[in-house]
Amino acid sequence: MIKKIMESIREYKKSSILSPVFVTLEVIMEVVIPLLMARLIDQGLNRGNMRATWFYGIIMLAAAAVSLSFGALAGKFCATASTGLAKNLRHDLFAKVQDFSFKNIDDFSTGSLVTRMTTDVTNVQMAYMLLIRIAFRAPLMLIFSLIMSFSINARLAVDFLIAVPVLAVALGLIIKFAHPLFRKVFKIYDRLNTVVQENLRGIRVVKSYVRKDHEIEKFKGISGDVYETYSSAEKLMALNSPVMQAVIYACMLVIAWVGAKLIVAGSLTTGELTSLITYIMMILMSLMMLSMIFVMLTIAQASGERIVEVLNTESDLTNAPQPIERVKDGSIVFDNVNFSYAGDPDKLSLKDINLAIKSGEQIGIIGETGSAKSSLVQLIPRLYDATTGTVYVGGVDVKDIDLTVLRDRVSMVLQKNVLFAGTIAENLRWGNPNASEAELWRACEVACADEFIKEMPDGLNTMIEQGGTNVSGGQKQRLCIARAVLAKPKILILDDSTSAVDTKTDAKIRQGLKEVIPGTTTLIIAQRISSIEGADRIVIMHHGTIDDVGTSDELLKRNTLYREVYDTQMQMKGGQTHVETEA
Ligand SMILES: Nc1ncnc2c1ncn2[C@@H]1O[C@H](COP(=O)(O)OP(=O)(O)O)[C@@H](O)[C@H]1O
Ligand SMILES: [Mg+2]
Incomplete structure (x- = not known):
């Protein structure tokens, strides 16, 4: 499925590659900053050394500026690539449908084809945007921050490693149950679209037969179905966030507790603890982002499958290998x-x-x-x-x-x-x-x-x-x-x-x-x-x-x-x- 969708990237390959490249550079700069901060505190402020304070302060500012511009570039390329992919996907779907036979169209129903060309493409676009930007940013940040925190104090950082598999299992379970629900939601969307289309096309008939109330009831029924299925899917997905926060804050508590003891014992400096906590915040943020991406990817997976179904359908009206180019007479x-x-x-x-x-x-x-x-x-x-x-x-x-x-x-x-x-x-x-x-x-x-x-x-x-x-x-x-x-x-x-x-x-x-x-x-x-x-x-x-x-x-x-x-x-x-x- 992913391969088929990727075929529609075409002229937006360059942007799709540049976006993660700049994201990587941005993350490297961001990760360096807390390290500079630790130096500034330990070598500058704590020793009353103004020259060192200025020196690290200016480098920090420069790093922040560079990181910001890399971030802006990443954002620009990411926007181009994801909207470009959506444009190409819609184009490919539309071209495909033009080749469809009446039977192919009967099989999908027009309502469903419309949902696939609109909502489903938008879902894939959103997911792609997250994928080439945040999905690179989050793991990179996670890894770099982990490395940095290990280099500061391995004993403390180990606490965090335990949290990762716990989170992974929780996320996996949630997604496993939510995915089929999302597929169901889109099926109901198709029906919703069909009903709306039919109603609007026949609005004169609806009015002349005074079928307004009946039509409203019908719509209510279907939009109620969408509500129920979607909300149960979202409820599952919402579990994600409290699970994640509970695990992460537990880790924070442990680190603050153990860290304070280490400072008192003299094996950790205040600067180090400050940057360690910043890194932990970064790890927390990147885990949060990862879980968000998983939510979006789950939705997009269902949408992507529906798009590929259309793209992979061969029109059952095909030309003969060597078609005859002439109609002799009208018999x-x-x-x-x-x-x-x-x-x-x-x-x-x-x-x-x-x-x-x-x-x-x-x-x-x-x-x-x-x-x-x-x-x-x-x-x-x-x-x-x-x-x-x-x-x-x-x-x-x-x-x-x-x-x-x-x-x-x-x-x-x-x-x-x-x-x-x-x-x-x-x-x-x-x-x-x-x-x-x-x-x-x-x-x-x-x-x-x-x-x-x-x-x-x-x-x-x-x-x-x-x-x-x-x-x-x-x-x-x-x-x-x-x-x-x-x-x-x-x-x-x-x-x-x-x-x-x-x-x-x-x-x-x-x-x-x-x-x-x-x-x-x-x-x-x-x-x-x-x-x-x-x-x-x-x-x-x-x-x-x-x-x-x-x-x-x-x-x-x-x-x-x-x-x-x-x-x-x-x-x-x-x-x-x-x-x-x-x-
Ligand atoms: N697109 C379609 N899909 C499935 N069945 C159809 C479709 N169009 C017509 N039919 C069925 O085929 C039969 C013949 O319909 P049709 O050829 O339109 O009749 P007529 O033109 O003589 O009124 C009917 O039973 C109708 O329900
Ligand atoms: Mg007829």
Whole structure:
């Protein structure tokens, strides 16, 4: 785990090394000072020698100044290195997630990915900062102070050595129990983040269904869980400090007691006892710091593991070793395809799918919600991979086609479509970065988006707000269609993309598509019969299987399912149903 995280240090290696170097120099200076102090007392003050007093006094001042500047440099390099590591880690995580397949993201959940990129990285940053500064400082200080105190009076210093293993065992025990608790805390954090995200994204729904109290209760429950687990972890960690202090103060008492006796007996000078006590204070401080570092490292270890889990996940959508860089035509074949989101053959979302679509054909897909219409079409641009069986595009297994080429040639308007913050033109150019203004307008005409864009204050340069909140559902759908058309794809998939558009406009869009991109295979998923009635062939999905395929006329004659839907919708006068979906 540590090795993997260290890979993200990169350009901050220099700072990471310089920081402990300056820390070492700082500590050496600091340790020398009490020694100078002892000289000043014994040779200067106690003998009334002013020259010696001045001499040692000035050297002490100089040492303090040097130590201070080394400390400042250490601090600077340490800050650069630790924030740099955090920056690189976030960057690496973000880049990794961009490569993830939908399945990878489903497995982690977005809430958890967000926690890992924020809180967990911050924990590692804090730990790294402590590690390259204090973690060097504390043991160095401990060792130097111990050496110094031994050189002053070995008999007294031995008392301290006994304390060290006692402390080590106590710390080890505390950490052993606290670590699993911290891992649990972060899991709950993930849930917390997921709940907050879901709530904020659906805040309009929450408000319109007056679910405020229910949502608050749900949040309270989870934040209560965080409180309980975190506080029991922290309570364990807090034991650390009293244990440490008890041991150290006991040592201090012994030394003051024995030291006083030694002075009376004449085998120890006052100066020596003064510096000895300073060294003991230093040892105490460094032990305290060490225990603090252990606390932070325990937390960071849990966080680090979670970061590495993401970094070590291989996207399960990989390119073939020698991918094919071309899509010959827009034909699609499903050959014995079975598909499960969990990759579990017992929980199939799609079963025994066999279907051949000719290039340029217009296919309508209809079926009740949950019949796996979206699942079916998502296999074409490899948003998910078939669990068994093969999907062919242009006569080639999709797994053998270069992923970028495939997604470029297959344009899909997702059922849950999104626009990004930016101008309308910027959003449209996702489809084709080099599109001219005239091409943008042409695509908008096809998608019947031109009318409302013209009415907007800045036309194509109108800003879309984050999440596309300043356009209506139907407008958003039309912009997404325009964006997809702009890519001039070989295959165009519209997943319930005109559900919020009125029937007349819907028909106009379909007519436009036929004229502008006539050779493009078009798959239209719809709730309304009228949206697909004119298609070359219609596929009826039912419980994850293909129930029937045929033209509207054929299906009317032989398929009861189709006829029922047809009759109900025609009774409602020309299918004027207005279905508001998740668009
Ligand atoms: N990301 C997902 N993870 C797990 N199951 C899913 C996911 N998306 C859809 N499903 C399940 O797959 C089935 C088919 O869903 P879907 O293809 O969206 O149906 P439709 O588009 O026809 O309404 C449903 O039972 C649904 O619960
Ligand atoms: Mg769907």
